[in-house]
Amino acid sequence: MAAKTLTIDGTQVSAEEGATVLQVARDHGIEIPTLCHLEGVYDVGACRLCLVEVAGIAKLLPACTTKISEGMELKTNSERLQKYRRMTLELLFAERSHVCAVCVSNGHCELQTLAYSHGMEHVRYDYCFPKWKVDVTHRLFGMDHNRCILCARCVRVCWHIEGAGTKNVSGRGASANIINDLNQPWGQSDSCTECGKCVMSCPTGALFHKGSTVAEMVHDRDKLEFIVNAREKKQWIV
Amino acid sequence: MSKRIVIDPVTRIEGHAKISIFLDDDGNVSDAEFHVVEFRGFEKFCEGRPYTEMPGITQRICGICPVSHTLASAKAGDALMAVNIPPAADKLRRLLNLGQFIQSHALSFFHLSAPDFLLGWETPQSRRNVFGLIASNADLARAGIRLRQFGQEIIETLSGRKIHPAWAVPGGVRTALSEEGRKKIRGWLVEAYLTTQTALDLFKKTLQNHQREMQIFGNFPSLFMGLVGPDGTWEHHGGKLRFTDSTGSIIADQLNPQKYFEFISESVQGASYLKSPYYQPLGFPAGMYRVGPLARLNVSEQMGVPKADAELKHFKRMGHGAVTSSFLYHYARLIEILACLEWVERYLEDPGLSSRDLRADAGINQLRGVGASEAPRGTLFHDYTVDRGGLLQKVNLIVATGQNNLAMNRTVAQIARHYLGAWNDDEIPEPMLNRIEHGIRCYDPCLSCSTHAVGQMPLHVRLIAPDGKVMAEAARG
Numbered sequence: 038m039a040a041k042t043l044t045i046d047g048t049q050v051s052a053e054e055g056a057t058v059l060q061v062a063r064d065h066g067i068e069i070p071t072l073c074h075l076e077g078v079y080d081v082g083a084c085r086l087c088l089v090e091v092a093g094i095a096k097l098l099p100a101c102t103t104k105i106s107e108g109m110e111l112k113t114n115s116e117r118l119q120k121y122r123r124m125t126l127e128l129l130f131a132e133r134s135h136v137c138a139v140c141v142s143n144g145h146c147e148l149q150t151l152a153y154s155h156g157m158e159h160v161r162y163d164y165c166f167p168k169w170k171v172d173v174t175h176r177l178f179g180m181d182h183n184r185c186i187l188c189a190r191c192v193r194v195c196w197h198i199e200g201a202g203t204k205n206v207s208g209r210g211a212s213a214n215i216i217n218d219l220n221q222p223w224g225q226s227d228s229c230t231e232c233g234k235c236v237m238s239c240p241t242g243a244l245f246h247k248g249s250t251v252a253e254m255v256h257d258r259d260k261l262e263f264i265v266n267a268r269e270k271k272q273w274i275v
Numbered sequence: 276m277s278k279r280i281v282i283d284p285v286t287r288i289e290g291h292a293k294i295s296i297f298l299d300d301d302g303n304v305s306d307a308e309f310h311v312v313e314f315r316g317f318e319k320f321c322e323g324r325p326y327t328e329m330p331g332i333t334q335r336i337c338g339i340c341p342v343s344h345t346l347a348s349a350k351a352g353d354a355l356m357a358v359n360i361p362p363a364a365d366k367l368r369r370l371l372n373l374g375q376f377i378q379s380h381a382l383s384f385f386h387l388s389a390p391d392f393l394l395g396w397e398t399p400q401s402r403r404n405v406f407g408l409i410a411s412n413a414d415l416a417r418a419g420i421r422l423r424q425f426g427q428e429i430i431e432t433l434s435g436r437k438i439h440p441a442w443a444v445p446g447g448v449r450t451a452l453s454e455e456g457r458k459k460i461r462g463w464l465v466e467a468y469l470t471t472q473t474a475l476d477l478f479k480k481t482l483q484n485h486q487r488e489m490q491i492f493g494n495f496p497s498l499f500m501g502l503v504g505p506d507g508t509w510e511h512h513g514g515k516l517r518f519t520d521s522t523g524s525i526i527a528d529q530l531n532p533q534k535y536f537e538f539i540s541e542s543v544q545g546a547s548y549l550k551s552p553y554y555q556p557l558g559f560p561a562g563m564y565r566v567g568p569l570a571r572l573n574v575s576e577q578m579g580v581p582k583a584d585a586e587l588k589h590f591k592r593m594g595h596g597a598v599t600s601s602f603l604y605h606y607a608r609l610i611e612i613l614a615c616l617e618w619v620e621r622y623l624e625d626p627g628l629s630s631r632d633l634r635a636d637a638g639i640n641q642l643r644g645v646g647a648s649e650a651p652r653g654t655l656f657h658d659y660t661v662d663r664g665g666l667l668q669k670v671n672l673i674v675a676t677g678q679n680n681l682a683m684n685r686t687v688a689q690i691a692r693h694y695l696g697a698w699n700d701d702e703i704p705e706p707m708l709n710r711i712e713h714g715i716r717c718y719d720p721c722l723s724c725s726t727h728a729v730g731q732m733p734l735h736v737r738l739i740a741p742d743g744k745v746m747a748e749a750a751r752g
């Protein structure tokens with residue numbers, strides 16, 4: 038494959054054709070914040086946290102789904118981007134009900150960590166406080182839609198790592214939500230293999246092991262990476 | 276035609292105490308009502324949440340006694356899971372509760388109450404507080420602050436100071452006591468004993484000057500309720516409920532706290548937002564009971580530890596049967612601190628506290644679960660009803676301040692009666708305000724106002740005539 042040369046934040050880099058901006062940036066030690074991106078599954082560009090500026094294009098583009106091209110000039114951390122990222126984070130908080138202090142993921146949450154690192158001291162928008170029912174019908178796991186950011190990581194790991202296809206996104210816009218099978222209570226799903234990969238993949242406290250109390254839910258992403266490496270690269274390195 | 280006196284929150288700030296004093300046709304005090312704004316909406320707010328989150332959620336009900344709520348909540352969780360928690364977990368929870376008793380009682384005694392009776396009732400409010408105490412008796416004030424710190428240190432050592440996690444959880448606790456933690460706690464004990472002993476000696480000495488307060492600060496017959504062990508030993512986290520009356524006779528014993536609704540009814544009265552529970556077989560208001568340190572000592576036959584047992588004997592001699600003056604809540608509080616120290620010392624010797632077997636694992640095995648535990652201020656009940664998955668359908672909390680509400684009303688009425696005589700003045704006498712404030716403080720009610728502005732309770736008192744007309748009012752923020 039041909040190599041492409043591009044500039045990221047003023048630094049010239051070259052990378053293989055077909056790589057995404059996110060991959061190339063990370064390969065060169067440039068951190069771009071992400072939420073819906075998950076190593077091991079394809080990207081969907083759902084969260085818009087990884088937006089970057091591309092010279093000559095007015096729109097901001099998601100780094101995770103944008104392929105590199107020759108001569109591309111990128112900015113990954115401009116003031117404009119910081120402003121948008123904060124806004125995006127605030128909107129994610131306002132859309133559902135996040136009460137970190139009593140959340141199972143408090144202290145181990147990607148959304149919370151990003152909010153801290155982006156200096157989000159408060160949310161400028163009114164909280165919507167939608168009334169989503171918590172699903173604790175499953176023997177092992179629980180799902181609290183009130184904390185879901187609709188990143189669809191759980192859907193992708195369920196389909197493409199486990200291959201069960203239990204999880205799906207239903208509805209549009211603010212009423213979109215994660216469902217099991219044909220929108221059944223999780224405990225009644227026929228396809229769920231109880232593997233727990235969705236729980237491992239979730240960036241927030243939306244998916245949890247039943248019985249978890251405040252701050253107790255730590256999502257183990259390494260296991261997912263291990264499985265993917267083992268399957269695709271035939272490497273069994275823990 | 277009778278009249279009414281109200282002490283109201285000046286600006287309806289949450290936690291302000293509002294007091295109505297009712298006068299009869301001759302201007303004599305007929306009754307009083309102490310209203311508190313508390314807990315409104317909280318029980319509703321929890322509905323739909325998993326029960327496992329409750330120890331974390333409920334410890335945020337109240338900044339003053341989070342530990343009590345988290346313990347009662349964890350216990351309610353145990354009941355829903357229908358498990359016996361590992362013995363080490365039970366001991367560790369107890370240790371946490373002892374820490375909470377020490378810090379809460381120390382705050383009540385040294386910071387909030389001692390300034391009144393050590394500095395004198397007529398000392399201006401600006402000096403009748405912990406700062407005034409520091410000025411007049413720096414050693415005692417400092418020792419008191421350190422004693423409170425010790426209690427907090429126990430809590431932090433066990434549950435970690437980081438993000439305030441719920442350490443006591445349904446089924447047990449999250450972590451054991453480390454060797455280092457054990458050492459740290461042990462290091463405080465000598466000093467803590469000394470402070471408690473000093474305070475006890477001082478309190479007993481000043482009692483001679485407070486005979487009148489003993490007589491009028493809530494001195495009346497009532498029932499007393501508290502948890503006791505099978506042999507009537509003082510309890511603070513396990514055990515069963517016992518009721519005694521003011522003659523000291525046991526009215527009912529070894530009642531299962533899980534079935535509290537079979538013998539405790541709640542009346543929601545008048546303008547008060549608090550539910551006033553009473554002992555159901557005796558009806559209302561005869562079934563009125565008090566909870567908290569005074570009640571626990573009245574229902575207990577022994578503390579189970581030598582130093583506190585010696586004090587308990589002395590305490591018991593202050594009443595005929597039961598000790599009925601609420602002024603002696605202070606004394607009971609000090610005796611409890613002493614007992615807590617002795618129990619802490621005992622637990623520190625217990626190798627079981629380092630066990631790794633700390634948490635029982637189970638799903639929902641019962642759809643209703645009650646957790647009862649003694650909070651510093653009195654017996655606390657968390658009553659949860661859940662669905663099969665463990666989502667809360669109904670939450671009922673019975674808190675100490677609610678259970679003492681009727682007794683607080685009577686205390687206020689008694690004090691007012693003494694200071695007003697037959698009221699035909701325009702003014703509410705200032706000494707009465709101070710006494711009412713302290714009368715309420717005896718119960719150490721868990722309102723934000725009880726710790727608000729260190730030592731000052733925002734009050735609004737109104738005298739009310741039988742036709743509802745406000746005859747006089749006095750406010751202080």
Ligand code: SF4
Nearest residue numbers: 135137140146241242
């Ligand atoms: S999911 Fe994350 S951001 Fe949301 S409440 Fe929980 S810790 Fe906070």
Ligand code: SF4
Nearest residue numbers: 185186188189191239
């Ligand atoms: S449940 Fe978790 S992983 Fe799934 S969409 Fe919601 S936030 Fe993402």
Ligand code: FES
Nearest residue numbers: 073082084085101
């Ligand atoms: S990580 Fe790129 S859009 Fe979410």
